[in-house]
Amino acid sequence: MSPIDARTVPADPTSHARLAAAGLDYRLVDGADRDALGRTLQAVSRGFLGPEVNDESLTEQHTQLADRRYTAVFDASIAEPEIPVATVDSWVTPLTIPGGELDMWAISGVTVSPTHRRRGIARAMLEGEVRAAAEAGLAMAGLTVTETTIYGRYGFGSAIPMSRWTIDVRRAGWSGGEPDGRVEFVSREQLARDLGEVHDRQRTLRAGEIAGWPRRWRQHAGLSSSVKDGDSVRGVRYVDADGAVRGAMAYRIAEGESDFALARLDIRHLAAETDDATAALLRFALQHDLVAEVRTDLRPVDDPLRWLVSDERGAVQTIRDHGWLRILDVPRALEARTYSAPATATLEVTDPLDLTTGTWHLEIGADGRAHVAPTDAAPDIRLGIAQLSSIFLGGVPALGLLAARRMAGDRAVAAALDVAFRPAQPPSLSIWY
CATH class of the missing domain: 3.40.630.30 (Gcn5-related N-acetyltransferase (GNAT))
Incomplete structure (x- = not known):
């Protein structure tokens, strides 16, 4: 079990301030408070077009999902202000990577009420989750998605096709x-x-x-x-x-x-x-x-x-796509896994939240371990953090992203990264979360 309890991580102050300026209250929900949790779960079910949450379902989720961190957005001006207009839940889970495991901030239950679209709520929540995970010391965040066009703007990349x-x-x-x-x-x-x-x-x-x-x-x-x-x-x-x-x-x-x-x-x-x-x-x-x-x-x-x-x-x-990842710390993430072959690359990474922006020298040795450090050298590859997250487990080829102009740089270096990053078996994620 990870030493990090997501429930102890406070709501992101930047997102709180942004939504407060719009007259909305962004805060953690006490998962131990059965009534408060029930109202949050009602909003989640409504967001996913599900039925009303009955007492049996509430009891089940209250006892079996006790380690989740629930965050919600409230609007005091609506008829039922105690029911959130947006939700997200998260927890810390081990992600299997080549050579071991890496603690990951898992994100689920992302909903925004149809009555509150186009008000920057989803952006504030998702950016808040990413910043909270990074502040808590995690090197990776992940989710599975119902809509594929949303999450790239926050640095998530499709990494595990199924x-x-x-x-x-x-x-x-x-x-x-x-x-x-x-x-x-x-x-x-x-x-x-x-x-x-x-x-x-x-x-x-x-x-x-x-x-x-x-x-x-x-x-x-x-x-x-x-x-x-x-x-x-x-x-x-x-x-x-x-x-x-x-x-x-x-x-x-x-x-x-x-x-x-x-x-x-x-x-x-x-x-x-x-x-x-x-x-x-x-x-x-x-x-x-x-x-x-x-x-x-x-x-x-x-x-x-x-x-x-x-x-x-x-x-x-x-x-089709299934598992999406978001690197929060480039050196820690890339150094956590093992690799299939030696490789050397200088990566210029851009990040919409500036958590990982910089130029990084990646050196993968014959022992399958990597060393990553910031550098002022000219880059071999230029890519966004979403693309680096996509290739992290070897399930998405760097050469494919290069051919699609999702990244730019030296083709030979991209080919070497593909050989190094690709494990004996492609990654797999057999559940939704």
Whole structure:
């Protein structure tokens, strides 16, 4: 657990002053105050087009999300001034990086009421989160997003692309063999426990993952009050030949869209710490009786599914952005991870909040460790902090950004950075937060 408790970090004074000048009150919400938290969660649910937060949901979130830092914006002039017009919540979580972990300021629950758009509220909140994280001593912030055009202006870069698959099981078939071990049904309560325990082990195996939390697994298992028709969720787990649980999968069966005699199987979450566990659970889904189509999301871009089926044209992969990162301290972030090859580069970085603006000399040694220091030398590469954050885990190529003119400089240096930054497996982030 990180020594930094996000709840102790005060609201950013710059954002507070900016919103106060507009007649708005930007402040922390006491998460221990059930009524205050309930009003904040009502605003969050409304912002994400959800239902009213009932007592069951409030109790659940009050107990299971107790480590969150809730920040909200209030307008004393509206009919219900005690309900926020904007919200954000945050906490500190370990982010898996090549060679270890790095504490990260995770941001979630960002909403602004439709009645208060175009008043600079989102800007003040997000800049406030970034400044608060930096002031607290974090070198990285991160989030997952519903809208991709918003966050680059605050220095966040799309860093962890993920896959969505649609599989015509009758065409795709199966060629992955039959792994050792067994797949067995489990109760939804057991499923939630298995998902969490497997994730805790597998998240350290690949860069990009973060720690989960109990409510996330209960949501996947259909046990949360926030999940509609939760009792339709089913769960299986994979037990290896030694009797250890190595994978778990939550799924739903839905009526087929093109053939009503056959169903569609939607994988809600698949957690696996071994190749056999992945293969066994996917085989279960693709060979399920009376199923014509399988859909699964948040799979790594190098998902073995393509090679587990007989006809890969029956399995359609769509790659899109998912995890976004924001470096807050260039030397600490770049020196925290290990690298795949030596490289040398001088990087001129611009930052919309001036937290990381400067020219930095990056020296990656043969031991895979980096040293970063400010320099007055002419830069090899010029880029924004969002672009540096994008390439940080090796999931986005520097050469691609160079070709798209998202950064400028020496092509050979960019190619060397790609080789150095790229881990054995591309980063993966299997959950939303």
